[in-house]
Amino acid sequence: MGSFFKQLYRYTHKRPFRHNENLWPYMRISRASSGEIISLNFRGQTVPIVDLSSLAAAHSGPIMLTATGPSVKDIRFKTPASFPAMGVNGAWSLGNVVDFRFYVIVDMGFFDQRPEMIAEIVADPQLTLFTTAHGIARIIDRLSLARIRCRLALIEDAAFKIFQPKIPASELGRCYANVRSASFAENRPDIGFTTDIRHGVFDAGTVAYWALQIAAYLGFSEMYIVGLDMNNFNKPRFYEAENNKLPTFLAENLEDLIVPAFTHASQVLKKKNIRVVNLSVHSAISSQIFEKADYHQVFG
Structure with a gap:
């Protein structure tokens, strides 16, 4: 039946709407005047989601953003954590030494390849998980709505909004020209950054870029990032082994997209007086972009 609806969707919708084909006709949404999705129904079930407006500037002070580069293995984390953390993908493995309050997963491949970790993440009632409509659909299809105990914060790729046409990368700057919270790199209409995630989040080939935009929206004024290596791409991420590492496209995107975006x-x-400290001292993201410091010198 699913393939029938997919074929029907393709027949009745133009190619710019193709990113919605796996959600139609199973998902129903409504939006606020500010653009964000405020209600979600999937396969006949009402899915509780966080009101994104309630999260705006709701926090302050420092946050730790935990990426997953190999350098994380070299950190002796100080416990208990003195401030909250936002994890991405497999950073969940640090849960015994890092106080995760927020989490970001937008890579559908991660949902497919790490179902056991996903089950643990969504079972944490202290956690707010930021993910897309496609991510929520995968969680419900594979685990059931009843097993979700975390808070779900539904975010969207600014170029691929649900039931709206895809915006080509070269057109992003023009399409968001009137959105005050969105800004674009000079001569790069495809590289955006927002401080209001209700309008959509801009992608730059890495979930860490999403995390920066979310943390800024939440109100944090200091961001300490671990695992933002952006090198040694042949090595497993800190939580992986050689025999189970997932593919990465970071190397292909590094120079043309990732570095300009950061x-x-x-x-x-x-400009927002938000300090960012990269705790991966050998990161390919230079100190001219984010200041660098050694975790053990900063936190003792």
Whole structure:
């Protein structure tokens, strides 16, 4: 039946709507005047989601963003954590030494390849999980709505909003020109950064870029990032082994997309008086973009 609806959708919708084909006709949404999805029904079930407006500037002070580069293995984390953390993908493995209050997963491949970890994440009632409509659909299909105990915060890729046409990367700057919270890198209409995630989050080939935009929206004024290596791509992520590492496209995107995007992000965040410290001292993201420091010197 699913393939029938997919074929019907393709027949009745133009190609720019193709990213919605796995959700139609199973999902129903409504939006606020500010653009974000405020109600969600999937396969006849009402899915509780967080009101994104309630999260705006709801926090302050420092947060730790935990990416997953190999350098994380070299950190002796100080416990208990003195401030909250936002994890991405497999950073959940640090749950015994890091106080995760927020989590971001937007890679559908991670949902497919790490179901046991996903089950643990969504079972944590202290956690707010930021993910897309496609991510929520995968969780419910594979685990059931009843097993979700975390808070779900539904976010969207600014270029691929649900039931709206895809925006080509070269058109993003023009389409978001009137959105005050969105800014674009000079001569790069495809590289955006937002401080209001209700309008959508801009992608730059890495979930860490999503995490920066979310943390800024939440109100945090200091961001300490671990695992933002952006090198040694042949090595497993800190939580992986050689025999189970997932593929990565970071190397292909590094110079043309990722570095320019983080450069733009650093400029936006500095203007907002938000300090970002990269605790991966050998990171390919240079100290001209984010200041670098050794975790053990900062936290003792």
